[in-house]
Amino acid sequence: MFKSTFRLLPLLFIIGFFNLTWAQQSVRINTQWDFLRSDLGGIWEAVRPVGKGDPESVPIWQTVDLPHCFNAEDAVDPGMNYYQGPGWYRKRLPIDNPYENGRILLHFEGVGQKTEVFVYTTKVGEHTGGYDEWSVDITEAVEAFKENPICTKQFNGEIPIAIKVDNSRDLEMIPSDLSDFNLYGGIYRHLNLRYVPQLFVDGVFAEAKVDDKGKEGKVYVKTRLVNYADHQNVAVDVTLLDPAGKEVAQLTKGFTDLNGDLAIGELLINKPTLWHPDVPERYTLVVTAKAGSDIYVHREKIGFRHVAFKEKGPFYLNGKRLLLRGTHRHEDHAGVGAAMTDSMIRQEMLMMKEMGVNFIRLGHYQQSREVLNACDSLGILVWEEIPWCRGGLGGSAYQEQAKRMLTNMIEQHYNHPSIIIWGLGNENDWPGDFSVFDKEKIRVFMAELNDLSHRLDPTRKTAIRRCDFCKDIVDVYSPSIWAGWYRGQYTDYKESSEEEMRQVNHFLHVEWGGDSHAGRHAENPDKVLAEVAGGSGTDERAGDASLYGGAARVSKDGDWSESYICNLIDWHLKEQKTMPWLTGTAYWPFKDFSTPVRPDNPVPYVNQKGVVERNFEKKEAYYVFQSYWTEKPMVHIYGHSWPTRWGSADEEKMVKVYSNASEVELFVNGKSLGSKKRNTQDFPAAGLRWMIQFKDGENHIKAVAKKGEETVDDEFTQYYQTAKWERPERMLLEQVDQEGDMASIQVTLLDAEGAICLDAQNWVVFETIGDGKLIDNQGTSNGSRKVQLYNGRAMIKVRLNGTECVASVQSDDLPTAMITLNEK
Numbered sequence: 001m002f003k004s005t006f007r008l009l010p011l012l013f014i015i016g017f018f019n020l021t022w023a024q025q026s027v028r029i030n031t032q033w034d035f036l037r038s039d040l041g042g043i044w045e046a047v048r049p050v051g052k053g054d055p056e057s058v059p060i061w062q063t064v065d066l067p068h069c070f071n072a073e074d075a076v077d078p079g080m081n082y083y084q085g086p087g088w089y090r091k092r093l094p095i096d097n098p099y100e101n102g103r104i105l106l107h108f109e110g111v112g113q114k115t116e117v118f119v120y121t122t123k124v125g126e127h128t129g130g131y132d133e134w135s136v137d138i139t140e141a142v143e144a145f146k147e148n149p150i151c152t153k154q155f156n157g158e159i160p161i162a163i164k165v166d167n168s169r170d171l172e173m174i175p176s177d178l179s180d181f182n183l184y185g186g187i188y189r190h191l192n193l194r195y196v197p198q199l200f201v202d203g204v205f206a207e208a209k210v211d212d213k214g215k216e217g218k219v220y221v222k223t224r225l226v227n228y229a230d231h232q233n234v235a236v237d238v239t240l241l242d243p244a245g246k247e248v249a250q251l252t253k254g255f256t257d258l259n260g261d262l263a264i265g266e267l268l269i270n271k272p273t274l275w276h277p278d279v280p281e282r283y284t285l286v287v288t289a290k291a292g293s294d295i296y297v298h299r300e301k302i303g304f305r306h307v308a309f310k311e312k313g314p315f316y317l318n319g320k321r322l323l324l325r326g327t328h329r330h331e332d333h334a335g336v337g338a339a340m341t342d343s344m345i346r347q348e349m350l351m352m353k354e355m356g357v358n359f360i361r362l363g364h365y366q367q368s369r370e371v372l373n374a375c376d377s378l379g380i381l382v383w384e385e386i387p388w389c390r391g392g393l394g395g396s397a398y399q400e401q402a403k404r405m406l407t408n409m410i411e412q413h414y415n416h417p418s419i420i421i422w423g424l425g426n427e428n429d430w431p432g433d434f435s436v437f438d439k440e441k442i443r444v445f446m447a448e449l450n451d452l453s454h455r456l457d458p459t460r461k462t463a464i465r466r467c468d469f470c471k472d473i474v475d476v477y478s479p480s481i482w483a484g485w486y487r488g489q490y491t492d493y494k495e496s497s498e499e500e501m502r503q504v505n506h507f508l509h510v511e512w513g514g515d516s517h518a519g520r521h522a523e524n525p526d527k528v529l530a531e532v533a534g535g536s537g538t539d540e541r542a543g544d545a546s547l548y549g550g551a552a553r554v555s556k557d558g559d560w561s562e563s564y565i566c567n568l569i570d571w572h573l574k575e576q577k578t579m580p581w582l583t584g585t586a587y588w589p590f591k592d593f594s595t596p597v598r599p600d601n602p603v604p605y606v607n608q609k610g611v612v613e614r615n616f617e618k619k620e621a622y623y624v625f626q627s628y629w630t631e632k633p634m635v636h637i638y639g640h641s642w643p644t645r646w647g648s649a650d651e652e653k654m655v656k657v658y659s660n661a662s663e664v665e666l667f668v669n670g671k672s673l674g675s676k677k678r679n680t681q682d683f684p685a686a687g688l689r690w691m692i693q694f695k696d697g698e699n700h701i702k703a704v705a706k707k708g709e710e711t712v713d714d715e716f717t718q719y720y721q722t723a724k725w726e727r728p729e730r731m732l733l734e735q736v737d738q739e740g741d742m743a744s745i746q747v748t749l750l751d752a753e754g755a756i757c758l759d760a761q762n763w764v765v766f767e768t769i770g771d772g773k774l775i776d777n778q779g780t781s782n783g784s785r786k787v788q789l790y791n792g793r794a795m796i797k798v799r800l801n802g803t804e805c806v807a808s809v810q811s812d813d814l815p816t817a818m819i820t821l822n823e824k
Contacts, residue, residue: 026107026194029093030066033187037070039086039164043121046090046162049154061090069112069186069337071167075594076779078604078786082596084177086166087185092158095142099197103228104142107135110189110368111165112338113173118162120145128173128401130183131365131387132408135194163187171433172398174405175364176391178432180545180595180607181330188331188338189368198229199294204287205261206415207459210272210304212319217272217304219249221264223287231291232256240267241284248283274318275303275417277358280379282417301376303417309461309476309506315583317381323576324381324584325629326359326510327352327611331367332593334614334778342370347616349374352590355611355622356629361510361586364389364426366409375418382416383463383510383586384409385423388449391433393442406449410456421463421476421508424449428467439469446470465510466540476506476583483538483572485514485555486545489529490568494575496538501581510586512572514554515609516565517602518592518619518781519790520761521642523653525564528557547600559761560602562620566638566656569621570684573628577680587611587625594779602761602788606779614779627658627686633712635659635705638685644719644791645694646758652693653720656685661705661712664688669700694720725755728762728792733809733817736795741802742775743821744782746795747809760792764811772798772805772821 036059040046050056068089075082097104106117112130116123122144125136142159145151151159167185169177177183203224210217221238233256240249249267264287273281285300308316315322329348331338340348345368352360360380362371365387375382386405393399406424413419424446431437446464450473453462463476471477479500484490493512501507531552543550550556558564569587576582592603592610599605606614611621623636638656639645647653657664665675679687702715728749737744747764749757766785768774775797776785782795798807800823808818 025196026192029191029193033064033066034061034090035064036061036088037083040088043118043162046088047120047160066191067188067339069184069188069339071182071184072335072337072339073777075182075337076605077777078784082182084167084169086164088162088164089187090162092155092160093193095159097195099195102195102197103137104139105135105137105194105196107192107194109133111187112167112184114166116164120160129405132405133412172394174398174402175387175389176433178390180597182594182596184338186339197294197296199225199227199231199289199291200296201287201289201298202226203411204298204300206285206300206302208302208304210306212306214274214318215271217269219267222261223264224261225258225289227258229294234258234289234291236264237288238264239286243273243281243283272304275305276318277379280377282376300415302415305417307420309583311505312501313581323582324359325356326361326584326586327357328361328363328586328589329591330363330589330593334780334783345370346374348591349378351616353378353380355625359584359586372413372416372418376416380418382419383421383423384413384419385426388425388428390427390430392431392437393445399445403452406452407456410453414457419460421461422453423463424453424474425464428470443470446473450474471504476508477504478508478510480540481509481512481538482540484568486540486553488538489532489534490571492534492538493572494579508583511588512585513587513609514565514568515560516562516619517560517608517788517790518613519641520561521639521791522559522561522563523647525559525561526567528554531557566621566624567684569624574680574683603779603781603784604786613781623658627660630660633661633705633707633710635661635664635703635712635714637701637703637714637716639718640716644721644756644758646721649696649722650693652691655690655692655701657688657703658685659688659705661707664703664705666690667702668692696720696722721756721758723755725757726751728757728760728814731809731811731814731817733819735819735821741800741823743798743800744795745798745807745819746793747817749789749792757792760789762789762811764789764794764809766796767808768798768805770805771801771803773801774798
């Protein structure tokens with residue numbers, strides 16, 4: 001058993017990760033797992049006989065379904081550090097392999113961060129790395145256990161599987177715990193039970209090429225086989241189907257030596273249908289391995305596209321310039337942590353596409369196959385990278401893990417037409433994990449990774465972000481440019497970009513933007529810029545991300561309003577229209593995400609730079625991007641999440657409209673204020689702005705946009721407060737909505753005269769007494785029990801659980817406010 005079990009160890013990290021036709025060969029085993037968030041004394045505690053009430057019945061396990069993340073809520077709990085340690089999963093499986101003498105595999109799509117796998121008490125495999133796919137062959141262990149009388153007596157013929165998962169801190173593991181994201185624990189992607197015959201396809205590598213005119217396509221195909229039957233003669237058939245499913249090319253080749261990667265040959269096709277963000281057409285490659293009675297069929301989706309990065313110039317796809325309009329994502333979501341469902345992933349990628357995204361950098365690790373499949377089908381180009389992120393450079397195990405994860409990422413995602421860049425690291429100039437920070441050793445290792453990437457895939461570029469002393473090693477480089485946030489003013493953006501572009505062959509600016517606290521708005525958001533030095537560089541430096549100390553900067557001294565971030569984004573997008581050499585950019589990030597290194601943010605432990613919140617609620621910035629990046633007619637008046645504006649009775653206020661239409665007409669309280677034509681160089685809002693005098697109280701605002709023959713509109717009601725306010729004296733806590741068992745409560749800060757303190761940013765803490773439960777630890781502005789106010793208010797939901805409860809809110813130097821909640 002020992003020999004057979006470890007026969008697959010060289011393949012342990014690369015088996016079964018491709019886009020297979022699973023058919024009868026694979027079953028997802030996602031339901032009804034026992035879970036324990038702590039360690040055990042040993043594997044015996046997971047499988048020993050337990051009688052009701054026996055001492056062996058503790059610790060108590062809970063039932064969960066996969067994907068499952070055991071930091072789903074505590075990652076953003078304002079009152080604690082998130083759990084980093086062992087967790088255990090166990091389940092009994094009925095196993096019956098339909099293939100005679102076939103193999104049985106457990107295929108993990110992603111587990112964080114270290115894993116050990118057991119069949120009964122036998123350890124059958126282990127893995128380090130939270131993001132690449134891997135498999136364990138459990139065949140011999142299963143067969144041996146079936147011979148054990150315990151199998152029938154204790155387990156009714158089923159096979160006990162136990163999995164130890166551990167996200168403990170480890171300096172000799174990537175990514176670093178200094179990273180600006182959580183190193184989640186759990187089986188947070190799908191787990192599959194796979195049955196394979198003695199001969200099976202372990203990988204297909206299809207290099208699809210086309211000239212820049214799209215006249216001639218070629219597909220060079222290699223495969224990798226696992227041959228437990230010791231077949232001496234194997235025939236491999238390759239068939240190419242066009243996007244409509246019609247066969248357009250075919251070849252067959254026989255092999256007697258099955259070692260290594262097998263070169264099958266080249267398929268030719270005239271004028272292939274090209275893959276493009278606007279029309280992401282894909283072909284299907286069918287690879288069939290045959291030997292004796294063993295037949296294994298493997299399917300891959302591939303695409304033809306021609307990619308070119310011009311030196312010191314733009315990016316070309318299929319012979320035409322394409323500005324990369326990008327963003328980023330982490331595998332992170334409210335209430336589930338890293339365990340996003342397939343439907344959540346698809347929804348997020350669709351929201352990006354509808355915003356106009358055609359490019360994404362997947363930060364900062366290999367992501368779920370569902371993400372890459374969505375990018376392929378939606379037409380989103382990809383930079384995907386390994387999690388060598390911050391901290392420095394570790395020893396041999398650390399470096400071996402990085403190389404293994406780079407190999408796995410490239411091999412596992414090789415055939416995705418969306419991928420154009422392999423990322424080798426992020427912020428590798430950031431020390432802290434080791435007593436010595438040796439730049440030369442980091443350079444040597446970066447060069448090793450660069451060479452490895454090019455050996456594995458010579459068709460794609462390599463890249464890193466923010467490590468100037470390694471920028472000459474990789475093909476594409478992104479410096480750190482945070483104009484108007486961590487350094488300088490947003491008007492410095494173009495000059496900084498041009499300066500950085502001249503220093504490398506291929507410049508691609510990823511990570512820009514700034515934080516915004518959803519629901520917080522400002523009448524004069526740019527006033528902080530008077531305190532910030534401009535023209536002195538826009539690169540993020542040590543300490544800039546801190547909310548304390550150092551030179552004046554918007555990230556520390558600004559108001560974190562949606563108003564400011566919309567202006568910053570608007571300016572960047574305006575300038576990009578005038579940069580014909582620009583390859584592209586990627587805004588950081590699309591969605592707010594959890595992070596252990598930002599406990600003092602307005603939503604604690606959340607990086608709030610997203611254009612949507614962790615629960616997909618759109619911020620105003622989403623529509624700024626949409627107005628520049630999309631063709632489908634849209635119009636959006638700024639301020640839907642700004643219920644009350646303020647100022648003097650005779651004061652003029654700016655109303656901004658974001659639209660991709662050529663002309664927009666604005667109405668306030670039923671009266672037209674005239675039409676304006678859109679001009680992207682007329683900042684802000686591309687000229688679609690009006691100065692108006694609101695009346696005290698409610699004001700109805702409507703915008704009507706025309707684009708060609710189509711007309712779209714947007715409208716909402718906004719309150720205008722002319723009453724001045726003094727310092728906050730009390731809090732008003734009230735119920736503002738109820739849906740079924742869920743009540744929404746809101747706290748508002750008032751001065752002594754009862755005026756709303758609309759600029760208040762106090763911290764507040766919600767609590768409940770009784771059976772009601774706060775819907776907190778969501779990492780959103782209305783889903784955190786501790787949160788900074790947005791314009792003098794904050795909201796949260798309470799699940800009443802069919803009974804009465806008391807909700808309260810506390811804030812320093814103010815009396816506690818309470819309310820009794822009942823089901824209505």
